[in-house]
Amino acid sequence: MAKDDLKKLYDVLELPTNATLRDIHNSYMRLKKLYSGESIVLEPLGEEFSDKKKKKVLEQIEEAYAKILASRNSEAARTEPLFTEGPPEERVPEDVDPASVVFSGACLKKAREARNVTLNEISKELKLRIELLNNIEAERFETLPEAIYLKAQLRTYAALLGLPQGKVAEDYLARYQAWKDNRTPSKE
Amino acid sequence: MTAKDKVKEGEIWAIGGGKGGTGKTFITSSAGTYLAKKGRQVVLVDMDIGGANLHTFFGISRPQKSLTSFFEMGASLSDLIVPTEMANMSLITGDIHSMASDKITFTQKLKLFRQIMKLHAQTVLIDLGAGSHNSTLDTFLIADKMVVVLVPEVIAIENMYHFIKNSLFRKVKLTLKEYGFKEIVQHIWDRRQSYGIANLKELIDYLKESFSYIGTILDHELSSFRIYIVLNMVRSNQDVELGASIKSVMMKYLGIPIHYSGYVEYSDAVWKSVRERKPFMLNYLATGCAKQIETLTENLIKNTDVERRGAV
Numbered sequence: 098m099a100k101d102d103l104k105k106l107y108d109v110l111e112l113p114t115n116a117t118l119r120d121i122h123n124s125y126m127r128l129k130k131l132y133s134g135e136s137i138v139l140e141p142l143g144e145e146f147s148d149k150k151k152k153k154v155l156e157q158i159e160e161a162y163a164k165i166l167a168s169r170n171s172e173a174a175r176t177e178p179l180f181t182e183g184p185p186e187e188r189v190p191e192d193v194d195p196a197s198v199v200f201s202g203a204c205l206k207k208a209r210e211a212r213n214v215t216l217n218e219i220s221k222e223l224k225l226r227i228e229l230l231n232n233i234e235a236e237r238f239e240t241l242p243e244a245i246y247l248k249a250q251l252r253t254y255a256a257l258l259g260l261p262q263g264k265v266a267e268d269y270l271a272r273y274q275a276w277k278d279n280r281t282p283s284k285e
Numbered sequence: 286m287t288a289k290d291k292v293k294e295g296e297i298w299a300i301g302g303g304k305g306g307t308g309k310t311f312i313t314s315s316a317g318t319y320l321a322k323k324g325r326q327v328v329l330v331d332m333d334i335g336g337a338n339l340h341t342f343f344g345i346s347r348p349q350k351s352l353t354s355f356f357e358m359g360a361s362l363s364d365l366i367v368p369t370e371m372a373n374m375s376l377i378t379g380d381i382h383s384m385a386s387d388k389i390t391f392t393q394k395l396k397l398f399r400q401i402m403k404l405h406a407q408t409v410l411i412d413l414g415a416g417s418h419n420s421t422l423d424t425f426l427i428a429d430k431m432v433v434v435l436v437p438e439v440i441a442i443e444n445m446y447h448f449i450k451n452s453l454f455r456k457v458k459l460t461l462k463e464y465g466f467k468e469i470v471q472h473i474w475d476r477r478q479s480y481g482i483a484n485l486k487e488l489i490d491y492l493k494e495s496f497s498y499i500g501t502i503l504d505h506e507l508s509s510f511r512i513y514i515v516l517n518m519v520r521s522n523q524d525v526e527l528g529a530s531i532k533s534v535m536m537k538y539l540g541i542p543i544h545y546s547g548y549v550e551y552s553d554a555v556w557k558s559v560r561e562r563k564p565f566m567l568n569y570l571a572t573g574c575a576k577q578i579e580t581l582t583e584n585l586i587k588n589t590d591v592e593r594r595g596a597v
Contacts, residue, residue, distance in 0.1 A: 111533055131533060137438075138534050154537055
């Protein structure tokens with residue numbers, strides 16, 4: 098993609114071109130929320146900022162988000178929307194049935210890959226070791242830190258991917274605890 | 286008058302925003318105090334004609350000189366500068382007689398602007414009154430930094446939009462007048478329905494598309510039209526976030542560059558200091574508000590924005 102075109106996409110998300118992955122996700126979610134709902138910021142403009150205009154702005158935001166993520170990854174560009182509809186805390190990875198979703202390591206990996214984000218990027222962004230991230234996704238529980246630390250790490254990981262932080266931590270830690278419970282008797 | 290006419294000493298910051306009671310004078314006096322403490326030569330000009338009260342923020346109850354002398358006796362602006370108790374900081378007090386701003390003639394206005402630009406100061410801060418009168422808009426437009434102060438309320442937001450739209454419309458009109466297209470903007474605007482133009486942005490787009498020469502002029506002249514937002518009396522993180530939303534809407538709606546320079550939280554300390562008629566930044570240095578004033582003034586100097594901490 099030409100540099101100017103890319104700059105325009107970042108302009109849509111109101112970010113500089115050196116924005117971090119976290120900035121991109123946050124800005125996308127913030128703008129999407131602003132232009133899809135009611136706001137005292139839009140209300141005074143009334144018809145001057147019509148529903149049609151809002152819809153157009155939302156389309157531009159979706160397009161910019163998808164294209165920027167694609168441009169950050171050398172893999173095949175992914176252009177379809179990355180999230181299902183609804184407020185951020187209710188969004189789940191597209192490929193997963195919302196009713197049945199349990200955030201296992203495999204599920205997290207899938208969600209991450211759907212967003213075209215590499216472990217390396219997350220590692221840099223969150224200052225977490227790549228091995229740790231790998232172990233989380235592979236559910237190598239024996240290598241993972243105590244739940245109290247893991248909880249915070251899972252939450253930041255989830256926030257970065259735009260996943261529900263509470264549910265990710267809860268689901269994952271339940272699996273971790275189940276593993277622990279199973280392990281203890283066999284050890285004795 | 287446009288940027289290219291300016292042969293001036295320092296930088297001019299104008300603080301406006303449309304609605305009254307949002308804290309323009311408080312922000313002007315506090316940012317000015319911070320700049321003076323940093324060692325910059327600062328002159329504050331109270332242009333809140335008819336409602337001038339900037340001097341009370343410095344404990345001056347009855348100023349000896351004021352802009353009245355400029356308008357009524359033709360005094361020179363530099364002779365009206367009053368020192369304050371602070372080093373590096375002086376003041377031109379407003380017109381304390383209730384003079385109507387529409388009494389100011391065109392010639393007086395030009396003379397005033399010329400003299401403001403020649404004031405010996407590194408930063409001239411102009412405190413504008415409420416409202417969107419042409420004199421207020423014109424003063425706003427001579428500034429290098431056009432700052433709007435608002436509070437997180439729907440009426441203040443509405444008034445600010447109105448103020449910025451009027452400023453931009455005025456800027457477009459004055460610019461094209463200077464290039465010899467005096468009537469065209471108003472003519473098209475008055476008939477906007479038949480042109481299928483719904484708002485100011487569409488008018489500007491229409492002008493640019495229809496007349497490529499005008500497009501070049503506007504692109505050039507409007508590149509300096511940049512607004513700096515300051516949100517006063519915020520009470521929550523949600524309020525703080527509003528600044529970013531306003532910035533977004535203004536950029537997407539009017540297509541002009543906007544900075545969200547800062548916010549100041551609601552505080553009784555501010556109210557107390559106004560009552561005590563003392564400069565806030567000298568007496569309440571340890572408060573969160575004082576830190577926020579510092580941050581927003583630094584952001585104004587550097588053209589940077591409020592740092593956002595990943596809130597969604």
